[in-house]
Structure formats: C-alpha cells, structure tokens
Amino acid sequence: MSIRIRGAQRPDGTTTDLYVENGVFVGEISTGSIRHEIDADGLIALPGLVDLHTHLREPGFEQSETVLTGSRAAAIGGFTAVFAMANTMPVQDTAGVVEQVQSLGDRHGYVTVRPIGAVTAGLAGEKLSEIGAMAQSRAQVRVFSDDGHCVSDALLMRRALEYVKTFGGVVAQHAQEPRLTIGAQMNEGALSSELGLAGWPAVAEESIIARDVLLAEHVGARLHVCHVSTAGSVDVIRWAKARGIKVTAEVTPHHLLLTEELARGYDSRYKVNPPLRRDEDVLALRAALADGTIDIVATDPAPHPVEAKDCAWDEAANGMVGLESALSVVHASVVQSGQLSWADVARVLSGTPAEIGLLAGYDAPFGLGSPAHFTLYDPNATRRFATSDLRGKGLNSPYLGRELPGRVIATVHHGHATVLDGELVDAAVVSTEHSAAREALNG
Ligand SMILES: [Zn+2]
Numbered sequence: 001m002s003i004r005i006r007g008a009q010r011p012d013g014t015t016t017d018l019y020v021e022n023g024v025f026v027g028e029i030s031t032g033s034i035r036h037e038i039d040a041d042g043l044i045a046l047p048g049l050v051d052l053h054t055h056l057r058e059p060g061f062e063q064s065e066t067v068l069t070g071s072r073a074a075a076i077g078g079f080t081a082v083f084a085m086a087n088t089m090p091v092q093d094t095a096g097v098v099e100q101v102q103s104l105g106d107r108h109g110y111v112t113v114r115p116i117g118a119v120t121a122g123l124a125g126e127k128l129s130e131i132g133a134m135a136q137s138r139a140q141v142r143v144f145s146d147d148g149h150c151v152s153d154a155l156l157m158r159r160a161l162e163y164v165k166t167f168g169g170v171v172a173q174h175a176q177e178p179r180l181t182i183g184a185q186m187n188e189g190a191l192s193s194e195l196g197l198a199g200w201p202a203v204a205e206e207s208i209i210a211r212d213v214l215l216a217e218h219v220g221a222r223l224h225v226c227h228v229s230t231a232g233s234v235d236v237i238r239w240a241k242a243r244g245i246k247v248t249a250e251v252t253p254h255h256l257l258l259t260e261e262l263a264r265g266y267d268s269r270y271k272v273n274p275p276l277r278r279d280e281d282v283l284a285l286r287a288a289l290a291d292g293t294i295d296i297v298a299t300d301p302a303p304h305p306v307e308a309k310d311c312a313w314d315e316a317a318n319g320m321v322g323l324e325s326a327l328s329v330v331h332a333s334v335v336q337s338g339q340l341s342w343a344d345v346a347r348v349l350s351g352t353p354a355e356i357g358l359l360a361g362y363d364a365p366f367g368l369g370s371p372a373h374f375t376l377y378d379p380n381a382t383r384r385f386a387t388s389d390l391r392g393k394g395l396n397s398p399y400l401g402r403e404l405p406g407r408v409i410a411t412v413h414h415g416h417a418t419v420l421d422g423e424l425v426d427a428a429v430v431s432t433e434h435s436a437a438r439e440a441l442n443g
Pocket of ligand 1: 147148149174226227273274
C-alpha cells in the first residue's frame with residue numbers, strides 16, 4: 001500500500017512531501033499505485049507517538065479495556081506504539097502472558113504493543129517474577145514494572161536492577177512509599193485538611209526516588225521513574241542526573257495541566273494516583289520537561305467502568321483515561337507556553353520513549369527506508385472535548401467539557417493508515433493491512 005502526503009510540516013519546521021510504500025518511507029512512488037493521497041497543508045507531521053506507560057487491562061479486566069479498544073484510543077491520539085503495563089489478570093509475570101498480549105496487539109494492528117513485565121510475581125512484592133524468561137520470550141521484554149504498586153522492598157529493587165542490567169533492561173518504578181500513603185485520597189497539604197480528605201504526601205514519592213537512584217548508581221543499572229508529580233522529585237532527579245546516574249523520568253499530561261484545586265468539587269474524575277498536586281509542582285514539572293530533567297511524557301491511562309468512578313470521592317477508583325487527549329494536553333500545557341517546540345514534542349513523545357524502552361524503528365524518523373510511523377496533527381483546530389472524542393472503553397476523562405487545542409487528522413503505523421480524516425480506519429481493514437505490512441517487512 002502506498003501513501004503520498006503533500007506539503008507536511010516536519011517538526012523542524014521544513015515542509016516536504018512524504019512517500020510511503022511497503023511499510024517504509026521512500027523517495028518517490030509512481031502515481032498509479034497511490035492508495036491514499038493526503039493534503040497536509042497546515043498540518044504538522046510528527047513521528048509516531050510512543051507511550052511508555054499504558055494500561056490495556058487485557059487479559060482479565062476486559063470490561064474496562066481490551067488490547068483492541070486501547071489500541072484504537074492510542075491510534076486516534078496519534079500513537080503508533082504503546083508499552084502495556086503488567087497489572088492484568090493473570091499478571092504479565094510469565095513468558096506466556098506477555099506473548100499473549102503482544103500477539104493480540106499484532107493481530108489488531110492499530111499500534112505496536114510491547115508488554116511490560118512485572119518485577120515481582122503477581123505484583124505481590126515478595127519475590128522476583130520470571131524476568132529472564134520474559135526477556136528471552138518472543139515478546140523480548142525490556143521494561144519491567146509493578147506499576148500500580150511500588151517495589152518498596154529495597155532488596156527486591158536491588159535484585160531487579162541487577163537482573164535487568166544483564167540484558168540492558170530497565171526497571172520502571174511507581175514511586176510511592178506505601179506506609180506513608182495508607183488511605184490517601186489527594187495531595188497532602190492545606191487543601192486536603194480543608195476538604196477533610198486523607199493526604200498523599202510529596203515525600204512518599206520523593207523518598208522512594210531518592211532511594212532508587214542510589215540503588216541504580218550502586219548497581220550501575222537503568223532506572224525509569226513513572227509519573228513524576230512533585231517539585232521535590234524533580235530536584236532529586238536533577239541531582240541524580242548531574243551525578244551521572246542512569247535515571248530517566250516521565251510526567252503525565254494531566255500532571256502538566258491540572259492541579260489539586262479540582263478536588264474541591266469532589267468530582268472523582270480528578271482522582272488519580274499520584275494525585276494532582278499544587279500550582280508550583282505543575283510549573284516545576286513543565287520546566288523540568290523543557291530542560292530535560294524529565295525525559296518524556298507518558299499517558300498512564302486508567303480506564304474504568306462507569307460505576308467505579310461514578311460514586312463518592314473516597315470510594316472512587318484512581319485514574320483517568322488520556323491517550324486520545326495526550327497530544328492536545330501537551331500542546332496546551334507546554335507548547336502554547338513556548339516551553340517546548342514541535343521538535344521537542346517529537347523527542348518527548350516518540351524518540352526518547354522508544355529509546356528508553358529499546359523499541360526499534362524510531363531512531364530515524366522520516367528517514368528513507370525507516371518504518372513509516374507518523375501522525376498528522378492540525379495545531380490550529382480547537383474542540384470542546386467530549387465523550388465522542390474517546391475511543392477506548394473508559395469515559396473517565398478529566399477534560400470532558402474543556403476546550404483543547406489541536407486534533408489528530410491521520411495516523412500511519414508500519415506504513416498503513418489507522419486514522420484518516422480524523423476517524424479510525426475500520427478494524428478489519430487495519431488488521432489485514434497490518435499483516436501485509438509485517439510480511440513485507442519480514443520478507
Ligand atoms: Zn503508577
């Protein structure tokens with residue numbers, strides 16, 4: 001299948017035509033064989049977005065999300081690859097389960113699904129999972145995380161870092177000291193006292209990050225910090241990087257835009273873990289993303305059935321969906337403020353997450369012969385975000401009713417379109433074209 005894109009603006013500001021054939025970028029194609037021709041006047045071409053932190057819920061929680069529905073949410077958001085967190089049922093802690101998740105992603109074809117392996121068996125925090133077996137499996141797992149839970153036992157964390165070091169893997173830590181956050185409902189501070197909600201103190205995150213960067217230094221292994229949410233965490237990571245420790249960090253779109261003030265209405269759409277923080281934390285996170293202390297944006301979407309969120313604040317599940325809105329929220333929070341250029345966006349939402357997760361095919365975006373993963377984004381569009389903009393099963397978006405800039409017009413994964421004219425391409429078509437693209441690449 002061939003695609004011609006006319007007049008797309010690349011992240012560096014240059015305008016060019018793009019040609020795609022047999023899954024890769026080519027110099028030119030004969031007019032007769034063009035399947036899709038897209039006029040990209042006014043659109044920005046970004047390399048396919050890569051999410052290092054997605055919850056797809058399958059196997060086990062298919063009422064919340066499936067690999068298919070989560071992949072569709074990702075594609076409409078401009079993503080071409082997602083790393084699927086391990087907190088499924090059964091947990092992604094064996095070669096069999098990670099291979100199953102990867103195969104489901106391949107079959108549907110909207111995005112590349114790379115499973116993340118659990119650090120501890122059953123996410124129970126008691127003994128290491130079958131890390132080596134997952135690394136050597138067909139899924140070749142390189143990222144390990146107990147996300148949802150913190151690996152709070154220092155010895156287990158040390159052993160995990162030692163293990164992944166042997167094959168260049170990385171441990172992605174959900175930094176939350178569990179004893180300091182029992183029953184926590186929102187950011188700890190003046191507002192939590194005023195609202196009468198149990199607090200989640202910043203130090204519960206910062207103390208684990210401080211411990212883990214020292215462990216990573218001691219072992220000489222790679223550490224990745226999930227969803228950094230406080231100004232103090234930024235200080236610790238900045239210190240660790242200056243010291244030469246191999247640490248990378250992510251921030252979510254919602255922590256770049258929203259603050260704890262939203263808890264005032266007890267609207268559980270704003271309940272998330274780690275919680276929304278203060279204004280000064282948001283400003284510190286934006287500055288850290290701009291200066292490279294925080295390496296990437298990762299969405300951490302947490303789809304839930306309506307009944308899990310449509311209840312009193314203290315009974316509601318933590319989490320927000322965010323794949324469909326991620327690029328718009330990054331645009332609103334750090335591009336419109338002038339802190340990030342589109343080239344920076346390409347780095348923090350594609351190149352660097354691929355590099356951290358050791359995902360091939362993203363190191364030479366738009367290069368001739370490189371896999372054609374990209375998205376076309378209209379930066380001049382605006383929309384009042386609504387449930388009709390969501391494509392996953394979860395409707396728990398914090399942005400419903402909010403004006404957001406930009407819109408994804410097309411997404412191309414492995415040279416075949418998953419989104420055209422701002423709408424998903426039919427699932428059967430995507431699945432068939434993806435199989436053909438994979439065969440062409442392997443053949
Ligand atoms: Zn987490």
